[in-house]
Amino acid sequence: MTVKVTTGGSGLNECYILENCPAVLYNNFMFKYYGKYAPYLFLLPAGIVLLIFFFIPFFQTFLLSFMDYSNNIYHPVFAGLENYVKLFHSHIFYKVLWNTFLYLFVAVPVLAVFPLFIAILINQKIRGVTLYKILIYLPVIVSIVVAAIAFKWLYADQGILNYIVTSLRLKPVGWLTSPEWALYSVIIVTIWKGIGYYMIIYLAALMSVPKELYEACDIDGADFLTKHLTVTIPHIMPTIALVTTISAISAMKVFAEIYVMTKGGPLNSSKTIVYYIYERAFENLDLGYASAMAVVLLVIVMIFSLINIFCFERNKYQI
Amino acid sequence: MKNLKVKNIYIHIILIAVSLLSVFPFIWLISTSLKGPDENIFAYPPAIIPSDFTFANYSGVWKKVDFIAYFVNSMIVAGGTVLLNLILSAMAGYPLARMEFKGKKIAFFSILATIMIPFQAIMLPVYLITLKLHLVDSVNNFAGYVGLIMPFAVSAFGIFLMRQAFLGIPKEMEEAAIVDGCNVWQVFTRVLIPMVKPSLAVLAIFTFIGSWGEFLWPSIVLTKESMYTLPVGVNNLQGMFSSNWRFIAAGSILATIPIVIFFLAMQRYFISGENEGAVKG
Numbered sequence: 001m002t003v004k005v006t007t008g009g010s011g012l013n014e015c016y017i018l019e020n021c022p023a024v025l026y027n028n029f030m031f032k033y034y035g036k037y038a039p040y041l042f043l044l045p046a047g048i049v050l051l052i053f054f055f056i057p058f059f060q061t062f063l064l065s066f067m068d069y070s071n072n073i074y075h076p077v078f079a080g081l082e083n084y085v086k087l088f089h090s091h092i093f094y095k096v097l098w099n100t101f102l103y104l105f106v107a108v109p110v111l112a113v114f115p116l117f118i119a120i121l122i123n124q125k126i127r128g129v130t131l132y133k134i135l136i137y138l139p140v141i142v143s144i145v146v147a148a149i150a151f152k153w154l155y156a157d158q159g160i161l162n163y164i165v166t167s168l169r170l171k172p173v174g175w176l177t178s179p180e181w182a183l184y185s186v187i188i189v190t191i192w193k194g195i196g197y198y199m200i201i202y203l204a205a206l207m208s209v210p211k212e213l214y215e216a217c218d219i220d221g222a223d224f225l226t227k228h229l230t231v232t233i234p235h236i237m238p239t240i241a242l243v244t245t246i247s248a249i250s251a252m253k254v255f256a257e258i259y260v261m262t263k264g265g266p267l268n269s270s271k272t273i274v275y276y277i278y279e280r281a282f283e284n285l286d287l288g289y290a291s292a293m294a295v296v297l298l299v300i301v302m303i304f305s306l307i308n309i310f311c312f313e314r315n316k317y318q319i
Numbered sequence: 320m321k322n323l324k325v326k327n328i329y330i331h332i333i334l335i336a337v338s339l340l341s342v343f344p345f346i347w348l349i350s351t352s353l354k355g356p357d358e359n360i361f362a363y364p365p366a367i368i369p370s371d372f373t374f375a376n377y378s379g380v381w382k383k384v385d386f387i388a389y390f391v392n393s394m395i396v397a398g399g400t401v402l403l404n405l406i407l408s409a410m411a412g413y414p415l416a417r418m419e420f421k422g423k424k425i426a427f428f429s430i431l432a433t434i435m436i437p438f439q440a441i442m443l444p445v446y447l448i449t450l451k452l453h454l455v456d457s458v459n460n461f462a463g464y465v466g467l468i469m470p471f472a473v474s475a476f477g478i479f480l481m482r483q484a485f486l487g488i489p490k491e492m493e494e495a496a497i498v499d500g501c502n503v504w505q506v507f508t509r510v511l512i513p514m515v516k517p518s519l520a521v522l523a524i525f526t527f528i529g530s531w532g533e534f535l536w537p538s539i540v541l542t543k544e545s546m547y548t549l550p551v552g553v554n555n556l557q558g559m560f561s562s563n564w565r566f567i568a569a570g571s572i573l574a575t576i577p578i579v580i581f582f583l584a585m586q587r588y589f590i591s592g593e594n595e596g597a598v599k600g
Contacts, residue, residue: 034503039414042507043426046411046473049403052452053470054433057444064444118337121330128331133590134583135338141582141589142345143532145550146571149557150344153351153564158361160347167364196341200590224326253439256534260554274439274535281443282539290443298440305435 061298064291073285083292092268093276093293099183100272104251106187111194111247112240118195119202120228133203137196144193148260151189152176155261179269182262186270189257194250198243205239206232238312245308252301273297345575352376352568360564376569383566384559386573388545389552393531396467396548400530401523403472408522409515411473412481413507417493433475439535445470446539456546463546467537471530477522484518485511524588531578549574 068079087093118136122129139147154161155175162172175185209232217227233240255274258264264271264279271279273293281290346367351360355371414420415427438445449455449466456463488511496510512519534550541551553574560566582589 034418038503039418039420039423042410042414042418046407046430046478047426049407049469049472050430050433052448053445053472054436054441055429057441057448058436060444060447061441118334121334124327124330126327126330126334128334130586130590132334132338134586136341137586137590138345138579138582139341141528141532141578142575143534143550143553143578145532145534145553146575147344149553149567149571150348153348153568154344156361156564158363160365163363163365192341192344195337249437253437255439256550259534259538260557277439277443278535278539282446287443294440294443297437301437301440302435309431309434 058298061291061294064287065295067288067291069285069287070289073287076288079288083288086289087292087296092271095268096271096273096276097296099268099270100252102183103187103190103254103272104248106184107190107194107251108244108247110191111198112244114191115195115198115243116202116236116240119199119206120232122199123203123206133196133200136199139193140196144256145260147193148189148257151185151192152261155185176262176270177266179267182266182270186254186257186261189261190251190254194247198247201243202236202239205236209235242308242312245304245312249301249304249308252297252304345572348568349572351564352572354565356565376565377573380556380560380566380570380573384552384556384570385545386549386552386570389547389549389574390577392464392546393548395464396533396537397527397530399464399468400471401526403468404474404477404526405519405523407473408477408481409512409519410507411478412483413485413511415478416482416485417490430475430478438470442535442539449540455540456543460546463541463543466540467548470536471526471533474526477526480518480522481515484515488514521588524585527581528578549577 065083066078066080067076068082069076071077122132153159156162157172157174157177159175161175166172173181176182213231213235214227217231222230253274254272255278258270258272258275259278262270264275274297277290277293277297280286280293350367350369353372353374353376354360354369355373355375358366358369358371411430415423415430449470452466454462454466454469456466492510492514493506496506501509532550533548534554537548537551538554541547544555547555553571556567556570560570
């Protein structure tokens with residue numbers, strides 16, 4: 001009988017005689033040399049940091065959300081679900097939640113589709129690809145604060161964007177000063193800053209599409225659009241889904257754009273959930289109320305993350 | 320063939336347009352920063368090329384704002400964050416890739432769970448803990464730096480990246496080292512670490528970029544202007560020079576130069592597509 005063995009991670013499955021299996025031998029051998037405590041000692045430093053700065057705060061967020069800090073910041077009293085009751089009776093909170101989902105509904109589809117379009121164009125055999133990639137990626141690496149300031153300048157009442165608008169014989173727009181426009185003006189910054197990032201993710205996915213399929217299309221005389229609709233899109237569907245969830249999660253977390261450009265105004269029109277948590281916690285010192293909102297944020301992001309981990313990045317996190 | 324060329328021209332036109340849109344906000348900022356007092360920065364039609372060309376805004380803002388201090392602060396914080404991430408992620412990734420032990424599954428899934436916890440949702444308790452540990456700049460500068468670094472000292476992303484790297488090393492390498500008389504720490508530091516250098520480089524670069532651009536946490540914990548990192552300092556320009564857009568623009572550009580140089584030097588790591596998804600959200 002031939003014994004098929006590998007020393008790779010899943011070697012066990014391919015062993016016929018367990019005791020002689022290299023994987024088992026390896027584990028016995030290694031265990032003797034690293035001893036009982038080595039794995040724990042190796043994990044300890046990261047474990048301590050994660051405990052203090054992730055797990056304890058995670059549970060504390062829930063605890064804080066049941067406390068009332070509004071009378072005395074140093075002596076909070078237990079308030080049960082009062083913060084949640086207040087939260088779900090607050091029209092500002094609904095406004096903020098609505099803004100957050102509006103952010104998502106506008107930014108996510110654009111970030112899922114437009115970078116793919118660019119990636120397909122860059123993936124053609126043309127000159128200057130590296131230069132295009134560098135220029136389009138530039139917004140990704142530049143600090144969000146600088147990006148927000150640059151856009152604030154474009155959006156100025158007498159700024160260059162309003163020059164373009166008025167030269168088209170339209171009325172100047174209060175990009176950041178009118179409640180109708182402020183949120184969308186901020187969303188544009190998030191989109192602008194994300195295009196390069198998702199483009200690179202798509203480019204990596206496009207490399208895996210078999211070239212023969214495109215050649216077959218060319219022989220059939222398919223045009224550019226049909227080619228990509230029938231070959232590219234179905235092939236990289238998992239990546240499109242991945243980009244959708246990643247960009248949804250990061251849209252939930254926007255803060256700096258709003259802090260630098262509008263402070264949530266005018267009239268809460270551009271206030272999203274992280275900014276409102278920040279405002280209630282660090283400006284109004286209403287820690288309980290802010291924590292109740294943080295729990296809401298936590299639940300939403302965890303749902304997106306679970307979808308992401310279980311559907312798209314499963315192999316990355318296989319034990 | 321002719322058809323192909325026409326098609327390529329269209330592609331170039333679209334890509335040039337997108338590239339221009341990507342850099343135009345910066346170009347407009349640079350243009351404004353180079354305009355002297357005799358030029359109206361709100362002029363219609365707007366002029367990209369300054370007519371009253373000057374570097375005075377740069378020297379002006381340089382004199383009033385301590386960019387060197389912001390830069391040094393950013394370097395210390397980003398450097399410390401990178402160093403700790405490399406050490407802690409590599410150490411935690413090794414047993415998860417190579418060792419069998421009780422509680423491995425618990426450790427694995429606990430670390431995985433942190434991916435789902437956005438910092439923004441837990442920042443309030445993190446702040447309270449940081450205060451309790453006296454890791455704030457009102458205690459002393461060192462404590463301030465430690466407080467800026469510690470919440471980002473390790474990430475699940477880094478641990479999984481390193482675990483993946485260790486999984487790719489043939490086990491014979493370790494066995495040979497043990498036969499040669501290495502102990503577990505020596506195997507780790509002398510044999511394995513040199514073999515995962517490419518992954519360490521990726522982790523270092525992306526951690527650096529993330530830490531360099533971090534704004535929310537420093538703007539929560541910092542109290543002293545001398546401790547400001549570059550993003551906090553840049554945001555502060557708005558308050559300092561209220562509507563002096565020439566100075567705000569010049570300061571923003573000055574603060575951006577270091578990271579652009581870093582990006583151009585390391586561009587292959589970012590745009591090759593090999594490290595897809597390697598940036599924090």
